[in-house]
Amino acid sequence: MKRRDILTAAPLAAASLLAAPSIARAQGSRVLKFVPQANLSSMDAVAGTQYVVRNAALMVWDTLYGVNAKLEPQPQMCEGHEASADLKTWTFKLRAGLKFHDGETVTTRDVLASLQRWMVRDTMGQIIKARLDALEAIDDRTFRFRLNKPFAKMLFALGKNNAPMALIMPERIAKTDPFKLISEYVGSGPMKFNTGEWVPGSKAVFEKFTDYSVRPEPGEWLAGGKRMYFDRIEWMIPSDAATAGAALQNGEVDWWETPLPDLIPLLKRNRNISLDIADPFGNIGSLRFNHLQPPFNDVRARRAVLMALSQADYMQAVVGENPDLWKETASYFTPGTADYTEEGGEILKGKRDYDGAKKLLAEAGLLGAKVTLVVAMDVAITKAEGEVTADLLKKIGFDVDFVATDWGTVGARRAKKDPPAQGGWNIFHTWHAGADCINPAPYTALDAGGDKAWFGWPKSDAVQQGIAQWYDAADNAAEKRAIAAINRASFDNATYGPTGFFLMYQAWRTNVSGVVKAPFPVFWGVQKT
């Protein structure tokens, strides 16, 4: 090397060394490290309904329509639509220039195959399928539903945020059996899934899709422009909440979707961390009865539990003393939403009536009846709910068999219709996302269709009639009436015991901005300095 070269190179090297920290900082600001609510163990939000899978899928796959914060469906992949006056024919046109992550153009062939797969799995999709005369492509960008019965909620069905969602995949992937998980993760959403870096149980990496066609409108939930300010989003999956909390405090992660309520005071004390409610729709706790097996095959036993059920006890056990995080609700529907109703919910109001519950059980000849309460102890919420229920059942005179187990076992056991002594159950606990309890469409837990209903197999013709009325409702007033009727009928039937409404926090480092409240983490619009 000549002396002149050294003289030229030295200042450049020095400059690059000096610039290195700021380059590193800039690179760091293009990477978001996020702690999701659970392990991302699969990537198919059509075959499965796990929220964590849906949340990841929202980055990778796009939808034809998407709801905004008012749950109004707005065009997303579609340019627009035309609906016939009788709401039987719906014609949609795709936006130009939509591409999949593999570079292929999105066509109606992909859309039709994706919708066919989705219609098998989703409740609203099944209703569309039942009314379907034809789903046909007119050209590469235009397709049409021809129905034999009007369906006013078509746009909501295509744009809703509840799983299974109508995600658009390439035709070859969408042809997968709807009951089998896909194994290729190619979408047209704003981020690509990096399969090579996926370490299930530890890490999932999403990379910016540079050919993503961003809508010009401001982004809001699933509607509008999904502008990504990160080249990489890394999902870090610690199996321990304390570790996640420590990593957030130490700046090793940027955003934690669902910090444990117990850790909130600690995180609040850290000035580098911001906290806010994660999902404004919150959650509704659920005490699920098995309607097929004694004693809860008798509605009087179910009502006796509701008469004595104290939502305050449950909520304090689940989220603690902070009154901002929970409320009592004499309803099966999400408080604060447009169609919320407490019609027929008197049984949950006022002083808890233990003597009345005992009297009712005595009348039914069920005092001292054995109740098998199956509790997932590895999930903080169900563990807390289960312990309160055990106490409640004993107070009103049941003989409680408390089966402490894990969620995997509860998931299998709750599907058994056998008597508890043969591996069945009487009560298990879960909770429902408030966003799924706004109306009957995504609310499988409310269905009371007997054998075909959700676990517990409740049966009530009045509930089913109310649900049918809601689907056929021509306007908002009719929808409200239908929801009030469903609520009353569900309380009459004591379909399940709502154990209260609760909210959860999300936490992020103060150098991250643009985090919004939503039923799912909204990554578009989020930035980091």
Add this chain to the structure above:
Amino acid sequence: MFAYAIRRIIATIPVMAIVALFVFSLLYIAPGDPAAIIAGDQATPADVERIRASLGLDRPFIVRFVEWAWNVLNGDLGVSIFTNLPVRHMIAQRVEPTLSLMVLTLTFAISFAVPMGVIAAWKQGKWIDRMVMVVAVLGFSVPVFVVGYVLAYTFALQLDWFPVQGYTPISQGFGPWINNLALPAIALGSAFIALLARITRATMLEVLSQDYVRTAKAKGVDQKSILFVHGLKNAAVPIVTIIGLGFAGLIGGAVVTESVFAIPGVGRLVVDAILRRDYPVIQGVVLMFSFVYVIVNLCVDLLYTVFDPRIRY
């Protein structure tokens, strides 16, 4: 000895076959349903049933076992029910962090525990012996996860010397690698140090009371040689045995340590798989662990001949 080693390796085949049958049977009768977990909370019982059928989980035990065993014999551990990734690939992704943690823990534990045990035996009844015993009792009494949390709180959160969680492959540099693994290795090694120090002390006490040690002392051999050449070498067989046995304990401890420090190792893989009932992954990992355990025991048996030439196979 070579023939012995070959015989022992061949003997692993029936051992692993029994392990395979046992694990498969256990998972078959254990409660839990991966189909229900895939389906999620919103799915109906009919959906769950269809998913179960699509996964082939509704087929008879013998059909599933024979199919799986045949695939294993052909070197195929199957595909994860959830991720659709080959189990071999998932294990390969996780081996390096676990292996790194084990090696570092063993190195750390042996290099502290053995000298501690030797010194405690040498200074029996003195304050240093008592100190070693206090450390040993503490190491036994405090669970690994408590040690882990205390270390993470003190050295990561308060002092900011180490990261709280994660793993950096050694290919990205020795510094970041050891930086990530230092706290987990100390946490995991704490109980092992206690065990090893006590065994070393007890064995050394026995050896140091032997006639040949007294003779060596009488001949004026220096203390260092007596302890580390005459004493430790003769005490090595039980110590090596404990190191081998302790390996199994470390595998169990690694599961906890990897969870506390969010290390993407095989321990976490198997815990996640158990919680989700990802049968092919559980079976694959247990098979691998049993193979490793058999091999470690073989190595221990072979090491006996190094430390005690009277032992012949």
